[in-house]
Amino acid sequence: MPTRTAFCSCGQLSIEVQGDPRGIGLCHCLACQRRTGSVFAALASFATPYRVSGTATEYVRTGDQGAKFRFRFCPFCGTNLFHTEEGYEQSSVAVAVGAIADPDFPPPQDSVYDCRRHSWVRLPPGTRTYEKDPTA
Template sequence: MPDHHATASCSCGQLRIEVRGAPRGVGLCHCLACQRRTGSVFAALASFNAPYQVSGQATEYLRSGDQGAQFLFRFCPVCGTTVYHTEVGDDSRVSVAVGAFADPTFPAPTVSVYDSRRHPWVQLPPGTRAYHTDP
């Protein structure tokens, strides 16, 4: 299988991340922190294995999850777009905002976490596995 590269970027293009290969997984998060972070009713994220290449400057925001894990979110200091995040202490993968790829053919999510906080009018794609909180 040929090595596939994909690039995600912020709205102004200043902050970019290039990932390789197919996503490890694509999911939705309905937690209240992600709702506030994105300004939407959920976050759509794709996880990729390292290595990945970042270009541009990022502002960082450290957030603790419900189970104590810490996540470092990177967003563009110019336009404010959240582009990617990593878990502190885990350099083996990166999670990238699906919308930052600007690719309508991007694979659909297969999991939904914090489904207990999903807005009732949001419909999940068929076959999506839903978790009440974070598994």
Template sequence: MEKRTASCYCGQLSVEVQGEPQGVGVCHCLACQRRTGSVFAALAGFLAPYKVTGIATEFVRTGDQGAKFRFRFCSVCGSTVFHTEEGNESKWVAVAVGAFADPSFPPPQDSVYDCRRHPWVQLPQGVVVYEKDPT
């Protein structure tokens, strides 16, 4: 089974995942825009097990549906690397696509919070678009 490693800019924090992503998506919500400093977040979900190396600083955010998400980022360089949903940490992990530093990484399959997408952002053909979070 293929392994992939995503890491922060300085390399202090990393997460190793196995297999293909269960899904790849982009989120245009204002919380993700502020969290990433970009106009959207690109995330890939992987099933457990996953292995974390290094020390993460954590931030917990409550989503629109009430779920609590624990974001992990590097305390040295500040890069966001991954997050989990409280209560589901042993099931899956969401990894920032950019942390893989792999231009051949699979493209997004869906896009959420399109109502907040900057009008100049063009999505690849075939991406399923949701006005808000479909869950």
């Protein structure tokens, strides 16, 4: 079973996950654009357990459908490293794909909030797209 470790920019905060990702997706919602400072968030979901090293600061945001997401980021360099959804903390964690820093990491399968995707962003072939949140 593969082990992957994602690090913040300064290396103070890390998360270690086991196994293959349950899913890989892109989110183009405005909240993710602001949160990441990029035009989309690239996230990979992993099953628990996971191991966190270092100190994290938390920010809770309520999504469009009312779910609460607890984002963890490094208090020193500001890297937004991972998050959990309240009520599902014991089963999964979402990790920022870029923080895994593996150019061979698999491509996304899903793209959500495509209605907010910048026109110049091209998705990998076969990526499923959803105008908004597919659970809505």
